Amino acid sequence: MSAKFRCAHCHCHSGNPFAQRCKECGGILEVCHPASPVDRILAWTPNDSMWRYASSMLVDPSAVRMSLGEGGTPLIEAPQMASRLGIEQLRLKLELVNPTGSFKDRALSAAATHARHHGSAGLVGSSSGNALHAQAAYAALAELPSLALVPVTVSADRLVQPIRCGTRVVRVRGDYSDCHRLARTAASLSGWYNVSTTYENPVGLDGYKTVAYELWEACEDAVDWIVIPVGAGPLLGAMAQGYADIVAASRCPTAPALLGIQASNCAPIVRAFERGVPTVTPWDGDAASVAKGIADPLRGYAEDGTYTLAAVIGSGGAMVSVSEAEIEEATRSLARICGLHVDPAAAAAIAGLEIATRRGIVSAGSSVIAIITGTGFKEVPADFSLAELGAVFDPDVDPIESILPQEVSHDTTSY
Ligand SMILES: [Zn+2]
Structure with a gap:
């Protein structure tokens, strides 16, 4: 079994494709590449998005890519x-x-591709928002069951997409660290791949590179x-x-x-x-x-x-x-x-x-x-109110002049 990961702390190697932390010391795992990736970066094909760098990533070259066009951003x-x-x-x-709508897609595209290629039974992850959407999308694409743990403070706006994509969302009374700990435990008990986008998932980080x-x-x-x-x-x-x-x-x-x-x-x-x-x-x-x-x-x-x-x-x-x-x-x-x-x-x-x-x-x-890193379109800010817009305009009653800028001519004869 060839080495896939190297511990950042004790430098020991692991060939387990689903390794998440060093078995010896619990340290962060880094991806080992067989050679310098840079020469291979230059050989790209159009529309490959992030995957134009596939030869510089850990994911098996023969794996079917779980891609929605992530990366290649302006x-x-x-x-x-x-x-x-x-x-x-x-x-x-x-x-x-x-x-x-966020950089998390790079990690989840890589992790879901890896998980499916190596026969993972499902994906589990913790998120405060953006990773949740990425997990849900790529789990759906990979046809893998998906469980996401999110702090109870995550707004309802953010929960529509993951539920529609078929991810089971569990709201946790606690903060992100509580969700992170629960995801780790759930992964270990279920055997599902932990795609939490922290250092917990070195394959995902490979996507961020x-x-x-x-x-x-x-x-x-x-x-x-x-x-x-x-x-x-x-x-x-x-x-x-x-x-x-x-x-x-x-x-x-x-x-x-x-x-x-x-x-x-x-x-x-x-x-x-x-x-x-x-x-x-x-x-x-x-x-x-x-x-x-x-x-x-x-x-x-x-x-x-x-x-x-x-x-x-x-x-x-x-x-x-x-x-x-x-x-x-x-x-x-x-x-x-x-x-x-x-x-x-x-x-x-x-x-x-x-x-x-x-x-x-x-x-x-x-x-x-x-x-x-991420779009604002996913969530309505708690302090936003439609009252900021003023009264609703009624075309049957209200004069058009009432909404025109002050400096615009009030001569409406051309209408
Ligand atoms: Zn170690």
């Missing part, structure tokens, strides 16, 4: 936002255009910083691995610095970074944030945070936390300035970039890419 210039933040160049990687490959291919010039919203940080950790592959193949002299952003209400990795300690400890107490996708207390798996912190420090990067008000403001500015309706966890990237710029962590001459 990288757009955001000059107005760059100018507002006082930096030279800002580009946005639009992960929100993925099939279920393709974000780094895509950015490297898209950017002819040097990128100084990449801004990534972080819960446990698997996207950040995987992108660091992706850039390490590229640098190792001498395709790029240095990898960009990684700027990880957490919500102040739940910021265990930022806390360790600011204290200058290498080890992350779980976040105690209430972990409530409007940015549910990154409010992860890491209770029971704080080593995931430690791994992410090491990736940040190894890149020469930094961690920054943002308040609820700053997240709210960034959500509104992305809509108003860039036309992007994003979820609060995605907006945290821009809020954090603003703080990092103000503090001089990111200098004005920098070239920056922010990962816009």
